[in-house]
Amino acid sequence: MYPYEAPLKDMQFVLENVFGASAVWSQLPALSEHIDTDTAAAILEEAARINQELVHPINRSGDEEGVKFTDGKVTTPAGYKEVYQQFAEGGWVGLCGEPDFGGMGMPKMLGVLVDEMGYGANNAFTLYNSLTAGAALCINAHASEELKAQFLPQLYSGQWAGAMDMTEPQAGSDLRNIRTRAEPCDDGSYLISGSKIFITGGDHDLAENIIHLVLAKLPGSNGISLFLVPKxxxxxxxxxxxxxxxxxxxxxHKMGLKASATCVMNFDNAKGYLIGKPNRGLVCMFTMMNYERLAIGIQGLGTSQAASQMAVQYAKERLQGQAASGARTEGGSDPIIVHGDVRRMLLNIKSLTEAGRALAVHTGMQLDLAKYAEDPDTQSKAARYVGLLTPVAKAFLTDRGLDAAILAQQVFGGHGYIRETGVEQLVRDTRIAQIYEGTNGIQAIDFLARKVVGDNLVTLKQFIDELKSEMANFADDKAVAEVTLRFERLLECAEMINADKLSKPALLNACAVEFLDAFGYTLYGYYWLAIAHKAAEMDEEFASAKSYLCSFYIQRMLPKADALLAQILSGDAPVMDMPADLF
Incomplete structure (x- = not known):
């Protein structure tokens, strides 16, 4: 098994040089009292240590052993409980939690990088912590002060864990059909009865209590309410x-994430407490859901980083064939990194991974501004940008994460298909990321229908105008022109869709995925220009590497947007015209 090594230099570079984190935090008084550049660097270094030394070593063994279900009890693989104890004692579960209730109050810009390390080191282990952090976020945003004081400190400390209970056998993406019921009691609590499926972290032995956030219906109501239900x-x-x-x-029993407990949960007159207003449960739950969507996007990013370093190391070690320009090794074979096709795959992975990290930090920055900015206009704009970027972060990062894992497996060849190298586990573990927390198709529809044409392109145009304004300061005029051209073509497609959205009701659904992907590839072009621009201030080797990767991305990856936009311009007819009986 290949070791995991956190890319600390790249992380600190994107955080501070590309997005100017310390300058952002200094303008947010609620954050500046908790964080500065030195503190952020120390947190990243310690997160790297714990993930490399504790979390990653139980990754493969946890996959081999899996969780167990015996006599109604769920147990995690050997070593998980001990590592979780150390992880929780370090305060990592409450890293971005509210200081008033025991959280560390760190910015999301930093939190996304810590999350990336966790997912890069061990997908299954990190899900437990992610669900707890998401549950705490929802409780803090919508629960009463009494419930916050009662539950948040133990969630932030990791003493208790959290879970999100939405899906039922007959109610997946369409939650209107849930059957779980909530009967009011005289003391203001509720009795919850029903069953939920596919509940990540629904039960386990890592924490002494598990706090479930459960969607249920009140008597005589078709509305959906949210309840806090402790185990x-x-x-x-x-x-x-x-x-x-x-x-x-x-x-x-799953394809991957075998060390993550995915449970069928039964509630039998379980005492619960209303969160938020009656029949407004989805509004509350989506606070957690949107957090988890970004977190799952970062699962794809962590997988990409792990895949990248594994594939690069293997390509430098594996001797097969000879370079096209002639043998570099006298009478022998060359490392496979000399071959064009292997280089193509490695560059694909690296260019997508590093731009993906920029997307994660950029989204985290908008979350920080939306939460902590004192200026209402800044806060409002950031909230709209969060809405725009979150479905892209979830869908594009996880799609590209699976691409990276498969390409890394291809670099390994036959050795990538057997278990010992660990790369096949990456493929299995990351496959679900495109499905849960809202499938990527649903993310794309949300992005296009609600976030792009929902306000008649106002937010999209404002966002792109800001990026174009920044690109005007970059030195590579030719590359800037290439990215600018794709943004203009993207807006033309968006205008076409917006004009036809009422007359062609199937259009949004039929081309949403292509539109999100075209936006993602173009946005990554902007990130690469920003990365190369700021890298020029760094040491020569670092700057040279980023320059090469930027050039590769602009010439070989950015043109993917053109094909996607051409598909969109064909309209919905090629997708919708064929009668269902002919399938």
Whole structure:
């Protein structure tokens, strides 16, 4: 198994040089009292250490052993509980949590990089922490002050874990059909009854209590409400009591993420507490869902980074064939990195990974501005940009993450198909990222229908105008022109879709994926120009590497947007005209 090594220099470069994190934080008083450049660097270094030394070494063994379900109890693989204990004691679960309730109050710009390390080191382990952080975010945003005080400190400390309970057998992407019920009690609580499926971290032995956020319907209502339902009852002062009627019915047997417990959860008159207003549960839950969508995008990014370093190391070691220009090794074979096709794959992975990191940090920055900016206009604009970027981060990062894992497997050849190298686990573990937390097709529809044409392109145009203004300061005029051209073509397509959205109701659904991907490839072009521009200030070797990667991306990857835009311009007819009976 190849070791994981966090790309600290690249992370610090994107954070500070490309996005000017310290300057951003200095303008946000609520953040500046907690974070500066030195603190951020120390946090990244310690996160790298714990993920390299503790979290990654249990990755393959956890995959081999998997979680177990015995007599109604779920147990995680050997070593998971011990590593989780150390992870939680280090404060990592509450890294971006509210200081008033025991969180560390760190910015999301930094948090996304810590998340990337976790997913790069061990996808399955990191999901447990991600669900807890997301549950805490939702509780902090929508629950009463009493519930916050009762539950948040133990969630931030990792003493308790969190889970999100939405899906039912008959209600997947369309949650209107959920059957879980909530009966009101005289004391203001509710009794929750029903079953949920596909619940990540629904039950396990890492924490002493699991706090479920459950969607259910009130009597006589078709609306959906959100409830906090602990596995173990909790007194007002935080002391654990009796079991609360929350049990795991089984665990799913999956293609990957075998060390992550995915459970069928049963609620039998379990005591729960309303979060937010009645029949407004989806609004509350989407606070957590949007957090998880970004987190799952970063799962794809972490996979890309792991795939990149594994494939590069292997390509430098593996001797096969001879360079096209002639043998470089007297009478022997060359490392496969001399071959054009191998280089193509490695450059694909690296260029997508490093631009993807920029997308993650950029999205994190907008989240920080939306939460902490004191100027209402800055806050409002950032919130719109969060809405624009979140579905792209989820879908584009996970699609490209799977691409990276498969390309890395291809670099390994036959050795990539066997278990010992670890690269096949990357393929299996990251495949689900395109599906859960809203499939990537649904992300694309949300992006195009709600975030792009939903406001008649106002946010998209403003966002692109800002990027074009920044690109005017970059030295590579030819590359700037290439990216600018794609943004202009993208806007032309968006205008066409916006004009036809009412007369052709299937158009948005039929071309949403292509539009999101075209936007993603073009946006990455901007990121590469920014990376190369700022890298010129760094040491010569670093600057040279980024210059080569930028050139590769602009010439070989950016043109993918052209084909996608051409598909969009064909309209919805090629997709929708064929009668269903002919399939």
């Amino acid at each position: 173990m009852q909790v007194s007002e002062d935080g002391v654990l009591g009796e079991p609360n009627g929350v049990t795991a019915g089984s665990i799913e």
